Amino acid sequence: MLSILSGRGYQGSMKVESTDFLIIGSGVAGLRAAIELAPHGQVVVVTKDQPGESSTRYAQGGVAAALSDEDEVGIHLNDTLKAGDGLCRRESVEVLVNEGPTRILELMEWGAEFDKEGSNLSFALEAAHSKKRVLRAHGDSTGKEIERVLVNKVRSLPTVSRYSFAYSPDLIVKDNTCYGAYIIKDRKTSAIVAKATLLATGGAGQIFARTTNPFVATGDGMAISYRAGAVLENMEMVQFHPTALYSPAAPQFLLSEAMRGEGALLRNINGQEFMKKYHPDGEMATRDVVSRAIVSEIFATKSDHVYLDLTHMDKEFIKNRFPAIYSTCLNYEFDITEQMVPVSPAAHYIIGGVKTNIDTLTEIRGLYVAGEAASTGVHGANRLASNSLLEGLVFGARAGESIIRNPLDDEEIKDAGLKVERESSGRSFSTIVQYDEIRSKLRKIMWDRAGIIRCDRSLKEALDAFEQWHWILDKEFMTRRELELKNMIQVGLIITTSAMERTCSVGAHFRSDYKEKDNCIYAIDVQKDRGITRELI
Numbered sequence: 001m002l003s004i005l006s007g008r009g010y011q012g013s014m015k016v017e018s019t020d021f022l023i024i025g026s027g028v029a030g031l032r033a034a035i036e037l038a039p040h041g042q043v044v045v046v047t048k049d050q051p052g053e054s055s056t057r058y059a060q061g062g063v064a065a066a067l068s069d070e071d072e073v074g075i076h077l078n079d080t081l082k083a084g085d086g087l088c089r090r091e092s093v094e095v096l097v098n099e100g101p102t103r104i105l106e107l108m109e110w111g112a113e114f115d116k117e118g119s120n121l122s123f124a125l126e127a128a129h130s131k132k133r134v135l136r137a138h139g140d141s142t143g144k145e146i147e148r149v150l151v152n153k154v155r156s157l158p159t160v161s162r163y164s165f166a167y168s169p170d171l172i173v174k175d176n177t178c179y180g181a182y183i184i185k186d187r188k189t190s191a192i193v194a195k196a197t198l199l200a201t202g203g204a205g206q207i208f209a210r211t212t213n214p215f216v217a218t219g220d221g222m223a224i225s226y227r228a229g230a231v232l233e234n235m236e237m238v239q240f241h242p243t244a245l246y247s248p249a250a251p252q253f254l255l256s257e258a259m260r261g262e263g264a265l266l267r268n269i270n271g272q273e274f275m276k277k278y279h280p281d282g283e284m285a286t287r288d289v290v291s292r293a294i295v296s297e298i299f300a301t302k303s304d305h306v307y308l309d310l311t312h313m314d315k316e317f318i319k320n321r322f323p324a325i326y327s328t329c330l331n332y333e334f335d336i337t338e339q340m341v342p343v344s345p346a347a348h349y350i351i352g353g354v355k356t357n358i359d360t361l362t363e364i365r366g367l368y369v370a371g372e373a374a375s376t377g378v379h380g381a382n383r384l385a386s387n388s389l390l391e392g393l394v395f396g397a398r399a400g401e402s403i404i405r406n407p408l409d410d411e412e413i414k415d416a417g418l419k420v421e422r423e424s425s426g427r428s429f430s431t432i433v434q435y436d437e438i439r440s441k442l443r444k445i446m447w448d449r450a451g452i453i454r455c456d457r458s459l460k461e462a463l464d465a466f467e468q469w470h471w472i473l474d475k476e477f478m479t480r481r482e483l484e485l486k487n488m489i490q491v492g493l494i495i496t497t498s499a500m501e502r503t504c505s506v507g508a509h510f511r512s513d514y515k516e517k518d519n520c521i522y523a524i525d526v527q528k529d530r531g532i533t534r535e536l537i
């Protein structure tokens with residue numbers, strides 16, 4: 001599908017190829033964009049692991065859309081704005097809730113099977129939704145179903161080619177225009193120039209010691225955009241999911257919020273219910289409230305977990321409603337129908353990201369970002385549960401539409417490719433000898449010092465620790481794991497710096513030394529040349 005730009009192939013060690021549209025990342029946003037772009041030219045989707053390995057695949061709870069007879073887009077809008085705690089960009093939320101239903105119906109036309117009650121769609125309740133509006137598939141495997149449908153659709157499109165196990169160390173940016181990206185595959189670097197580049201690389205949960213995210217979530221799109229000069233917005237807004245499995249012998253597996261939506265209770269290690277003490281909505285309070293309540297109980301009971309209790313619920317209902325969670329827990333010897341399950345919070349979603357407009361365009365011409373890697377303004381200070389798959393669908397499609405309207409022209413691309421060829425020889429690559437040690441220290445520091453509850457002192461300690469790794473940020477690396485570590489350090493540093501700058505508590509960001517919201521209604525922007533700035537929303 002790709003054409004060799006100059007016809008000469010390699011110069012030095014760099015091959016330069018061209019395509020119409022380059023997408024990095026193959027979760028919901030990337031795949032949806034590929035479908036939109038396919039009729040308009042050659043699309044290359046680069047993915048650093050096997051196709052479909054992304055946070056999308058692991059999303060359990062579902063996808064929210066105002067499709068039930070009892071619901072309205074206006075109510076979905078208000079719930080999203082309320083959860084966002086004053087920091088959403090209203091225009092973006094309007095796009096999300098208005099276009100969401102169409103994107104879901106389209107997905108169903110392509111074969112998505114959401115759970116039904118009789119012949120009608122069945123809607124679940126999740127925290128901070130005032131209506132039952134969360135669609136799910138196979139009980140608790142919604143992401144897998146959406147990904148199945150999108151992957152099948154993409155496979156049927158002859159203009160889309162996919163590069164697996166390929167990753168990008170950097171974008172090709174000159175004079176604030178993005179012409180594509182450098183790509184490493186099989187230890188060889190090439191450059192792919194394109195009329196538009198979309199990053200749909202997902203989140204960065206791996207920078208925290210506890211996370212529900214898959215191994216691929218290392219903040220790559222955020223870090224490479226930052227290096228290229230894009231603005232990162234509200235990176236301190238990290239959503240911690242209250243209930244990830246807590247057991248030394250088991251992974252930090254997500255126990256969906258929908259379980260509390262169906263009546264599961266939280267109890268401390270003494271078996272006492274506690275949520276009503278912290279919030280009138282109890283178990284259905286927003287995730288930040290529930291996560292902090294759990295941290296308080298853990299502290300008060302000198303333990304390291306609390307329990308999620310479903311034992312009062314009907315056993316057959318649990319097995320049918322949460323089949324994947326039931327069987328995964330059983331594999332680790334927890335029968336959720338018979339016993340309380342040990343849980344504690346884990347990093348789940350990066351609410352901030354690369355700042356984009358409602359058409360997913362960043363401040364760099366030719367560079368678009370969608371999905372978790374982006375900050376479109378839909379989540380504000382706190383993401384409403386199950387709005388993220390919807391965001392991927394809506395803004396993935398919008399990215400495609402926006403790119404089609406405004407691609408770079410052929411001549412520009414040709415010139416950029418020739419320049420890259422001339423400049424590309426003589427790069428030297430470093431190695432990180434203490435890779436494992438640095439990675440695990442970074443994850444522990446982010447969890448302990450820049451996690452659910454932060455303060456000036458803890459954040460300073462984190463920043464001090466980052467000093468020893470600054471050298472890594474200036475080096476080039478050839479292997480995926482070293483590049484990921486470089487990106488994790490970059491994103492961790494930006495999260496910590498942004499958390500330090502936001503001297504108030506709002507949404508998912510909680511400072512024990514600034515517990516009030518005060519006049520917190522600004523965005524925090526970080527950009528390489530301009531540093532950190534506050535922007536009024």
Ligand code: SIN
Nearest residue numbers: 060061256257385386
């Ligand atoms: C969950 O199932 O609890 C996660 C859903 C989400 O993060 O939106």
